[in-house]
Amino acid sequence: MAHDHEHEHGHPHQPHPFQPDLEETPLTHYQVMTQAVGDLLVEKGVFSADELRAMVEAIDAKSPAAGARMVAHAWADPDFKARMLDDVNKAAEELGIDAGGIPIRAVENTEGVHNVIVCTLCSCYPRLLIGLPPDWYKSRSYRSRTVREPRQVLAEFGTTLPDDVEVRVHDSTADLRYMVLPARPAGTEGWDEAALAGLVTRDCMIGVTLPKGPEA
Amino acid sequence: MSARFDIGETVKVRAAFPPGHVRTPFFVRGKTGRVTAVLGPYRNPEELAYGRPGEPALPLYRVIFETAELWDDYRGAAQDTTVVDIYENWLEAP
Numbered sequence: 001m002a003h004d005h006e007h008e009h010g011h012p013h014q015p016h017p018f019q020p021d022l023e024e025t026p027l028t029h030y031q032v033m034t035q036a037v038g039d040l041l042v043e044k045g046v047f048s049a050d051e052l053r054a055m056v057e058a059i060d061a062k063s064p065a066a067g068a069r070m071v072a073h074a075w076a077d078p079d080f081k082a083r084m085l086d087d088v089n090k091a092a093e094e095l096g097i098d099a100g101g102i103p104i105r106a107v108e109n110t111e112g113v114h115n116v117i118v119c120t121l122c123s124c125y126p127r128l129l130i131g132l133p134p135d136w137y138k139s140r141s142y143r144s145r146t147v148r149e150p151r152q153v154l155a156e157f158g159t160t161l162p163d164d165v166e167v168r169v170h171d172s173t174a175d176l177r178y179m180v181l182p183a184r185p186a187g188t189e190g191w192d193e194a195a196l197a198g199l200v201t202r203d204c205m206i207g208v209t210l211p212k213g214p215e216a
Numbered sequence: 217m218s219a220r221f222d223i224g225e226t227v228k229v230r231a232a233f234p235p236g237h238v239r240t241p242f243f244v245r246g247k248t249g250r251v252t253a254v255l256g257p258y259r260n261p262e263e264l265a266y267g268r269p270g271e272p273a274l275p276l277y278r279v280i281f282e283t284a285e286l287w288d289d290y291r292g293a294a295q296d297t298t299v300v301d302i303y304e305n306w307l308e309a310p
Contacts, residue, residue, distance in 0.1 A: 103255075120241050147243060150283070151292045163293040169283065173239055174276055174301035175258045 059127055066097045067130035067179060068200035072193045074106075075184040081108075088179070092129065100128030106181040109207075113166045116154065116207035117178045118146040126177035130205050137206065147171060157208040179205045185213025219254045219275040220304055226250055227279060228310040229302060237265035240306045243286055244279075244298075248310050252299065253278040260303065275304045 027035070042049050070092060074081035084091040088106050092099040104126045107115040119125070123138040136142050146153050150167050154160070161167060172178045182204045188196060203209040221227055231246030239261050254277055259270030283296040290296075 120243075121239065147241075147283075147298060148287055149291065150296070164295075165293075167283075167292060167296045168280075169296075169298045171241060171298065171300045173241060174255075174303070175261070176255060176276075176301060 060132065062128060063131040064200075064202040064205060065131075065197075066092070066095075066099075067126070067202075067205050068197040069193070070095060070097065070129070071181060071200045071205065072196035074181060075188075075196055076193050081181070084181070088126075088129070098128065099126070102126075102128075102175065102177055104129055104177045104179060106179050107168070107170060108181040109183045109210075111183075112164075113168050114154075114161055114207065115168050115170060115180045116146060116150060117170050117172060117180060118143055119172045120144065120147055121173045124172045124174075124177055126179050129177075130179060130202055134202065154208060157203065159209050180207035182207075182211050185211050187214045219277075221251050221254070221275075221277060221307060223251050223254060226310050227277070227307045229279070230306050230308055232306075237262055240302055241300060244281060244300050244302070247281055247286055249279040249281040249300075251277050252280045255301065258303070260305070262303075262305075277302055277304065277307065279307070 038052060041047060042052060047055075070084060070088075073095060074084050080091065080094070083094070084106055085108060088104040089099045089101075092104075107117075109115055118137075120143050123133060123143070125133040125137060127133070142153065147169055150169050151161065154167070170178050182200065184196070185199060188199070199211040199213070201209065201211070204211045226248060227250070228248045229240060229244045229246060233245070254275060256276060257273035258276045259273050261270065264270040278299055279302050281298045281300070282294075283292060283298045284290045284294055286298060
């Protein structure tokens, strides 16, 4: 792996020139640290540069589509929904979706409870299931305001909830990831799963918006 | 590892402010909530952050708080709630 590579080329720390992501912009402290950690892990043979690149590409290629497909299937099949609420990663396997090794929990919106996800300490997000997080999810403003004034934040996304609906904020600050299982919109009886999945957006699965039904 | 607290039990988050890598948000420290799930054992992230083994693993809990109890000036509805994942070393009997 990495060690063979070093010896072939004879210059252990820079086996080949490094192509920066951004030109003519000085790297920030954390970008330098990220690069250094990546280089060290490759040098130690924990994984190869090719494996690192393949994983970055796999994550970049993820989209909310897999999560949307799961939600649509849960709407159509109550038994699947129960299994999904029990263990998202295992339920994903049933649909041929690899949701990754970090446990994901689904929190279900009901008539009385609306769920919204935030990570105040960093920006935890179920990337392998619903793709890359939007920039605002990682912003200091979203992270601090969602726990303090969730209804105002939701209103800014066009989601205004009556006072008799409980707003439940989930601060995912640990070794788990969370996604919202939104409620199936009215007027979608008899829709097939592909059409249902088309209603499920990334923002619905974060909990800042609701899926729009046919009347909306 | 056996979990010290059960689902439904009232718990208080330690009002501690140690330096270093901490996984318990400021806004719940010193607050009282209720356990809604016991998520299983996880190696202590506050130890792992310094390259130590993080053993013994700690039970991780989901704890639900009344949002109005967390913020003096909360302007939402009375029944709004906030759920946070908290490791056992941060929880105590109220």
